[in-house]
Amino acid sequence: MYINESTDTNNAFSKIVNTLRKMGSINGSKNNIKREWDSIPKQGILPYETKTRMWNTIEKNTVFKKRRRQRWMAAASVLFLLSIGSYQVVFNPIFSKTRIVATKTFPQDIRILHLPDGTRVWVNENTEISYPKEFGSNERSVTLKGEAFFEVKRDPSKPFVIRSGEIKTTVLGTSFAIKAYDGMAPEVRVRTGKVRVDGRNNTVLLEKGDAGVMAPKTKTLQKQKTETLEPEWKKMMLDVDGLTLDQVIVQLQSFHHFDVQYANDNLKKLKLSGTLDARQGYVKMLQTVAFAVEVEIKATDSIHYSISK
Template identity: 50%
Template sequence: MKLNGLKEEWDELPQKGIFPEDIKLRMWDVVASATINKRRNIYRSVMAACAVLLISLAGFQFYFGFQSVKTAGVVTQTYPQDIRLIRLSDGTRVWVNENTQIEYPEKFADNERIIKLKGEAFFEVARDTTRPFIISSGNIKTTVLGTSFDVKAYGNIAEVNVRTGKVKVESSQNAVFLERGYAAIFVPKENIVQKRKALVIDPEWKNSLIDVDGLSLEAVIEKLKTNHGFTFKYASEDLKKLQVKGTLDTRQGVPELLQTIAFALEITIKPVGNDTYVVSR
């Protein structure tokens, strides 16, 4: 493949302006280098790794801002096949499903935590009894102090499913209180929410991303081994202690997952046959 053709393929990846220019240039340099050296199999795995670099690199949060009179905020928009995990200023973690928009302040107010959601997201809310966490999502409002739950809000379709803790869900006409294993369903004709048994409390799409932030390389590899069969060898013991930041996309295969880790940590992970890999500097 010619370099121009590869550049066109790279540009088609779902970056959608979420990468800073310096990171995009670094990723493209790696892809171009692999291609110039005629490593067709390698550059495809590098492209896969770079495509998910957003959720693998430490210390980066990519967003475009919206300004208000009182505070600056963040808008995150996802696209088809684009699932992300974001961390809010209070420690709350949010898995954002594809085709979803979420708005939140860079720093929450002293008396409340308010965000807006269009689409679907799974929340693990950091507990704070002095500041309720409020999600405005179309026809419903969800209020919690600290819990985990899934919220869907697509037009007149609105639903909240609770995995842990207690949640209050309101429409303009009524309110229901939910605990683990229950859901609130919005009924458009009556403009009310109804309490029901939840069919799903841990959505399958959320499991596409695993949070490895702060784990050692050894711990991350062991976590991956629970669902994938492979052998991993270390050139030196100190490599086991390297700290991984961010999130891994499990929709990739083992080679792509390991390439993502290698790129983020600036190390080398090579296959040596029979599903065995060796890591070195």
């Protein structure tokens, strides 16, 4: 079993970021920065590969690159996105050859997962989700405790099945939300496609605009209409994986009023990877994007920006 992202990662990066801010630049010597890194409390309990990855990232963006203070602040935003307090583990259950990926989120922690079949999952705070590293030949099985929004990659030959407490949700390819925290009545809300929900005492078939909610006393699923097709918290995390710079800018412009001017059209084609935390506000998101693709995004007034190398 190994840990991909540790709950200590965010604290570790934050301390390095704060230290560099005090320096006023990123031109501190490698030895000074390394001493700060080695002195971090709890850093010693992190797995070796995690420590190595974190230090390599810090070294790459401090020792080997000379950037202005504004660029480093953007880097800090990128590092913050790497680990906001969740963790992910991969393990082999006893008597099974299947490798299971398990992710747990904590308060104010929202994540986007890309599953082996191309399905995207927005995972809300205080949630646990697990699935095989490689899906089997008969079904795509996921276990959920908490809340998540699914955009399932369509595959008629292999149903997508989510087991979440007292309900089991089965789809072929659709988008929907499941809320199934401990001590709460589970519910499913459908944005697109068709969903089958099996409960302890009955089954309901849901389509776009439908919700299936379990009655606490009778433990029966009740079908009702809903205007909430996707939860508000989902909008807090933007998936920009594989998008071009221009596509990301257009996506941000759909939520915020600003204009950009590119120095040349080739800049529009630069590719990004990862996610953006919309809670930062669009100005900080632009800084994060600028650092990620190594461009300069400069404000010419309150709503106009120029993009150049």
